[in-house]
Amino acid sequence: MSGLHIDIEIPERDVIATFDVVAGEVTAILGPNGAGKSTVLAAVAGLHHPHRGMIELNSRVLTDTAAGIALPPHKRGTALLAQDALLFPHLTVADNVAFAPRSAGRARRESAEIARRWLDAVDAGELAERKPSQLSGGQAQRVAVARALAAEPELLLLDEPMAALDVASAPALRSLLRRVLRTGERTAVLVTHDALDALALADTVVVLDGGRVVERGDVRTVLTRPRSAFAARIAGVNLRTGDMQGDGMIRTPSGIDIYGIAEIDEPRGSSAVAVFEPRAVSVYLEPPHGSPRNAFTVTVAEIENRGAIVRVRAEDEEGQPGLSADITATAAAELDLIPGSAATFVVKATETLIYAQGAGS
Structure with a gap:
């Protein structure tokens, strides 16, 4: 096949991952620390051998455990750019970059x-x-990019290349x-x-969490309509998971019903997510009168001043990712919120989008 195919299992790192990278495209692997991102990259580079799996690059088998x-790494047609430039200290910049073609017999x-x-x-x-x-540091990484490209790799692997650089x-x-x-x-x-x-460099995103692919798709879809907790967090939206109950409603594992606008009619009992933006959330000290569609009893965890707005981060008893609300500084002062305060987050059904959960296309 043209491009990269990965299907690996690494039990000692609790990684089971299967996905493809289209030839000529950039795929970003996103995920929290410890998700298995670098382990997958090391397996492709030949620096870590999976317990089971197949890795193919442009129809050439790099790894086939069966x-x-x-x-070996130098025969894979890959080049790895790591967080640290790892230049040879005794060579000049020019000789560092010339090292790869020289090693290839040029x-x-x-x-x-x-x-x-x-x-x-x-x-x-x-x-x-x-x-x-x-x-x-920035100059060294530019040289490291040149050195990687001078090797004329079929596949370029980049492991958090910006992580060690200053702002x-x-x-x-x-x-x-x-x-x-x-x-x-x-x-x-x-x-x-x-x-x-991911937004600047990638065509496609694969989200890894707990060593599993939990979401994949084109960059903007993943970051504007996330289906996983990590993607929702970096996209800056609130996400709750549950099962479809019909009529634009999901029920969370603890039995909370969340109403919203359903993307399409999903079968009852199928996994789904409810997503809403922090700006759509209203904050109350006491549960409001009447019957607001979506109300969450929370404990305030953090209050962050963001200029014209105040971001209130909170946890509930759902065992799901924390919720956030963006309110005005005036509202924050009137509520007199502090970490540990009890509050109720309320969001309208018309501000809540419901769609199927899954790894994506």
Whole structure:
């Protein structure tokens, strides 16, 4: 098959993951710390061997545990860009970048030309004669990108490449990666926990949580209509899971009924999610009179000033992700909320979207 196919099981890391990466596209693997993102990337790179599985790249088998196939990292046609640049300290920048083509059997002059071309492509040509110790973190990562691309990999693997950079360097590297990745000619897998990286660099998102693929789809769909707790958190929306009861209603595991606008008629009992934005939530100290459609009894966990609004984060007894409400500073002052306060979050059914839960397409 063209592109990347992953179907692996790694019991010692509690990872079972199956998904495909389309040739010429960038797929971002999102998920919380410990979700198994880097483990999957290491398996593709040949740095970790799955207990069971198959990994194919452009119809070439890299790993097949049933057949006893496990190509070494240097024969996989992959290049790994990690959090740290990991440049050879004794070599100049130019020699670092030329190392990959030289290792592949290219002549010294040709390798030097390849290195110069890629250093210019990442705006690091002026750094060619420096040693890694003379580079800033951002400069070192630009050189590391050039070194990875000079290897002419079939697949580029990026493991949180912005994580070790300061706030000034990260946007510049993100812009650089967008330029070299979003050409439609390079297949890449990007591990990140930052939605901004996914939006800027990726075509498709795979969400890993607890070592399992819980969601996948194109970037904007996943981040605007999340089906998993992690995707909802980074998208900045509230999410509750439950079972469809019909008539635009789901019932949570603890028996709370949530009403909303159903995307389509899903079968009764099927897994579904209810999603609503923090700005749609009203906050009360006491349950309001009447019968508001969706009301959640919560305990305030955190109050965050966000300029014109105040973000109130709260937990309930659902055992699901915490809920957030955005209210005005005046309303926050009148409510006199503090961490530990009891409150009721209320959201209209017309502000709640209900749709099927699942890994996506």
